[in-house]
Amino acid sequence: MTIRIFIPRDAAAVACGADDIARAIAAAAKKAKLKADIVRNGSRGMLWLEPLMEVEDNGVRYAFGPMTEADASKIVASLAKTPASKIKHALALGPTEQIPFFKKQTRLTFARCGITDPVSLADYKAHGGYKGLERALAIKPIEIVEEVTKSGLRGRGGAGFPTGIKWKTVHDTPMGQQKYIVCNADEGDSGTFADRMIMEGDPYVLVEGMTIAGIAVGATKGYIYLRSEYPHAEIALNEAIRNARAAGLLGPKVAGSAHAFDLEVRMGAGAYVCGEETSLLESLEGKRGLVRAKPPLPAHKGLFGQPTVINNVLSLAAVPYILSEGAKAYYDYGMGRSRGTMPIQLAGNIKHGGLFETAFGISLGELVDDIGGGTHSGRPVKAVQVGGPLGAYFPRSHFDTPFDYEAFAARDGLIGHAGVVVFDDTANMAKQARFAFHFCAAESCGKCTPCRIGAVRGRETMDKIIAGQNTEANLAVVEDLCNTMKFGSLCALGGFTPYPVSSALNHFPEDFGRPAQKLPAAAE
Amino acid sequence: MTAFEPWSEERTSSIVAAHTHLEGPLMPILHAIQEAFGFVPEAAIPVIARDLNLSRAEVHGVVTFYHDFRREPAGRKIIKVCRAEACQSMGCESLVKHAEDRLGIECGGTTADGRVTFETIYCLGLCATAPSAMVDGKIIGRLDTAKLDKILSETGA
Numbered sequence: 044m045t046i047r048i049f050i051p052r053d054a055a056a057v058a059c060g061a062d063d064i065a066r067a068i069a070a071a072a073k074k075a076k077l078k079a080d081i082v083r084n085g086s087r088g089m090l091w092l093e094p095l096m097e098v099e100d101n102g103v104r105y106a107f108g109p110m111t112e113a114d115a116s117k118i119v120a121s122l123a124k125t126p127a128s129k130i131k132h133a134l135a136l137g138p139t140e141q142i143p144f145f146k147k148q149t150r151l152t153f154a155r156c157g158i159t160d161p162v163s164l165a166d167y168k169a170h171g172g173y174k175g176l177e178r179a180l181a182i183k184p185i186e187i188v189e190e191v192t193k194s195g196l197r198g199r200g201g202a203g204f205p206t207g208i209k210w211k212t213v214h215d216t217p218m219g220q221q222k223y224i225v226c227n228a229d230e231g232d233s234g235t236f237a238d239r240m241i242m243e244g245d246p247y248v249l250v251e252g253m254t255i256a257g258i259a260v261g262a263t264k265g266y267i268y269l270r271s272e273y274p275h276a277e278i279a280l281n282e283a284i285r286n287a288r289a290a291g292l293l294g295p296k297v298a299g300s301a302h303a304f305d306l307e308v309r310m311g312a313g314a315y316v317c318g319e320e321t322s323l324l325e326s327l328e329g330k331r332g333l334v335r336a337k338p339p340l341p342a343h344k345g346l347f348g349q350p351t352v353i354n355n356v357l358s359l360a361a362v363p364y365i366l367s368e369g370a371k372a373y374y375d376y377g378m379g380r381s382r383g384t385m386p387i388q389l390a391g392n393i394k395h396g397g398l399f400e401t402a403f404g405i406s407l408g409e410l411v412d413d414i415g416g417g418t419h420s421g422r423p424v425k426a427v428q429v430g431g432p433l434g435a436y437f438p439r440s441h442f443d444t445p446f447d448y449e450a451f452a453a454r455d456g457l458i459g460h461a462g463v464v465v466f467d468d469t470a471n472m473a474k475q476a477r478f479a480f481h482f483c484a485a486e487s488c489g490k491c492t493p494c495r496i497g498a499v500r501g502r503e504t505m506d507k508i509i510a511g512q513n514t515e516a517n518l519a520v521v522e523d524l525c526n527t528m529k530f531g532s533l534c535a536l537g538g539f540t541p542y543p544v545s546s547a548l549n550h551f552p553e554d555f556g557r558p559a560q561k562l563p564a565a566a567e
Numbered sequence: 568m569t570a571f572e573p574w575s576e577e578r579t580s581s582i583v584a585a586h587t588h589l590e591g592p593l594m595p596i597l598h599a600i601q602e603a604f605g606f607v608p609e610a611a612i613p614v615i616a617r618d619l620n621l622s623r624a625e626v627h628g629v630v631t632f633y634h635d636f637r638r639e640p641a642g643r644k645i646i647k648v649c650r651a652e653a654c655q656s657m658g659c660e661s662l663v664k665h666a667e668d669r670l671g672i673e674c675g676g677t678t679a680d681g682r683v684t685f686e687t688i689y690c691l692g693l694c695a696t697a698p699s700a701m702v703d704g705k706i707i708g709r710l711d712t713a714k715l716d717k718i719l720s721e722t723g724a
């Protein structure tokens with residue numbers, strides 16, 4: 044009997060040695076005369092356990108991790124005599140799906156990630172893949188748009204704009220002209236990797252989502268704009284696109300229908316601002332990534348001036364579920380105006396870092412303390428930055444904030460692309476504020492003055508504050524710069540840099556040479 | 568590391584020609600040029616501009632806008648360390664300092680002997696296994712001083 048052994052091809056697993064372990068597994072199996080089928084799956088998302096090896100036994104997968112070559116060889120050798128379920132080893136973790144971090148999740152978008160062979164179309168279909176497209180082809184394009192609208196899906200790239208409304212705008216532009224679907228796979232926010240994981244671990248769900256979008260709005264061509272820091276995702280996507288095309292699921296007659304749709308992956312070149320949608324379109328056109336003024340909206344005049352849907356990877360990857368299971372099934376998860384699930388990424392100085400997909404509404408404290416297990420260093424949590432480099436730093440007193448667009452906004456924060464970066468008490472928040480300006484200065488597209496000049500001045504002024512020079516006067520300069528940038532910038536790079544700066548200053552004044560904040564008793 | 572071809576106008580033109588069927592071909596062309604020559608030579612710019620019917624200024628503007636495109640050859644080994652927030656929370660700055668001390672250059676430079684280019688990168692999407700690095704295109708997670716020393720030793724630094 045052939046034993047199935049899984050070792051991820053996910054970049055985080057590979058960065059921790061998964062390729063070497065895959066070779067060790069193959070060598071050990073050969074030596075033990077064990078018939079093994081080694082599957083390079085996506086990651087299960089429990090990244091502190093990567094490289095995570097799984098061995099199937101009677102249909103149940105048993106986890107072992109984090110693997111070293113020596114441990115993997117030893118475990119595989121013992122499989123010749125002992126079934127995976129009976130193996131005693133310090134790194135044996137029991138059935139993968141019983142691990143609390145995994146068990147507590149609601150995986151809709153990531154349902155298949157880590158389970159299937161990411162580039163096997165047969166595997167994708169065997170696990171419910173392409174059911175969404177089947178349904179989409181059975182209804183009218185406008186009904187697809189309505190389904191997405193009713194699901195409550197909001198853009199997962201950061202701004203949280205309702206996806207259905209965006210699609211409706213493009214749907215309503217006259218037919219008979221070239222329209223485009225553009226997938227924003229620039230994922231530049233520190234602390235985020237959900238786009239990467241789904242593209243490497245289940246690329247077909249994105250291909251299917253984009254195909255459905257194309258049919259819904261009458262677009263025949265799609266582009267995935269992928270950041271150049273993601274070479275593994277590029278390989279997986281191109282393999283999936285080739286296979287889908289060979290199976291007639293992309294091309295002039297999608298699944299034998301009258302709809303044409305095809306896809307191409309395009310690489311970015313290391314510019315954070317190209318994640319901003321209009322900068323991205325400029326880049327795709329072969330220009331400098333200068334942000335465009337809006338209007339016109341990309342929905343009216345997007346790529347090459349044509350009507351364009353531009354959505355984040357996770358927005359598009361949520362669509363197959365919404366079509367196959369129905370808008371209500373998706374809408375029933377979540378809270379308030381934040382419907383469905385969010386693949387939250389726990390990162391930085393955290394014990395149990397990884398991808399945790401769950402319905403909106405979970406509190407920040409539960410995420411960091413219970414699911415994440417606190418810091419990696421074992422020291423107290425000082426601050427968490429949610430939403431990438433433009434997101435606010437929250438202190439522990441904000442840990443009761445539910446994961447919800449409006450709840451974060453009410454506390455002068457944002458959930459953005461749902462990256463949560465944890466810092467322990469060795470972090471200096473004045474240095475973090477300085478970095479926010481530095482990053483903005485390094486990545487500004489240069490189109491408007493508040494951002495281009497303000498960020499540089501902000502960094503210089505923070506240097507003085509850190510050196511203890513004229514603290515109060517310089518803090519006034521910083522506060523003033525924040526206001527100018529917030530209200531005078533064309534896009535959110537300049538406009539939101541004040542979030543990390545002001546939140547660091549307001550919540551951790553002692554790091555800036557101001558007296559510590561007196562917390563109202565109720566806030567602790 | 569990979570060996571690069573010497574620059575030639577002919578080769579540049581053939582790279583451009585291989586991409587002109589694409590919509591918006593300039594970015595894929597620049598990536599292909601850099602893959603072939605290791606950087607985007609100044610001399611390539613007028614050739615690309617001519618073949619694509621663009622102005623030199625336009626092509627120049629694009630090359631200089633993006634962090635990835637090099638205007639000069641890099642060192643024989645390229646070490647990029649992530650210095651974004653998640654990696655900061657796991658101590659990347661002390662690793663950067665360590666590498667700077669050993670290489671005798673500041674981050675962003677190339678050693679005088681051309682052995683190593685040492686650069687900043689912002690986020691490799693490996694933020695739960697931080698700190699992270701990319702060495703000649705190969706990604707590395709859970710970077711620590713021991714791993715870094717091994718990489719630096721391989722360069723002869």
Ligand SMILES: Cc1cc2nc3c(=O)[nH]c(=O)nc-3n(C[C@H](O)[C@H](O)[C@H](O)COP(=O)(O)O)c2cc1C
Nearest residue numbers: 198199200227229230231318319320354355358535
């Ligand atoms: C500086 C900046 C960087 C951005 N980076 C990204 C990104 O990497 N990925 C992304 O999907 N959206 C990013 N956005 C948001 C996009 O502009 C846009 O809102 C999004 O692609 C729309 O897709 P959605 O509605 O599906 O979220 C960024 C915005 C700004 C201002």
Ligand code: SF4
Nearest residue numbers: 488490491494534537
């Ligand atoms: S805010 Fe900054 S990045 Fe955005 S358009 Fe202005 S200069 Fe460009």
Ligand code: FES
Nearest residue numbers: 490491492531533
């Ligand atoms: S130019 Fe953009 S705000 Fe002045």
Ligand code: FES
Nearest residue numbers: 649654691693694
């Ligand atoms: S912040 Fe370093 S890999 Fe994401």
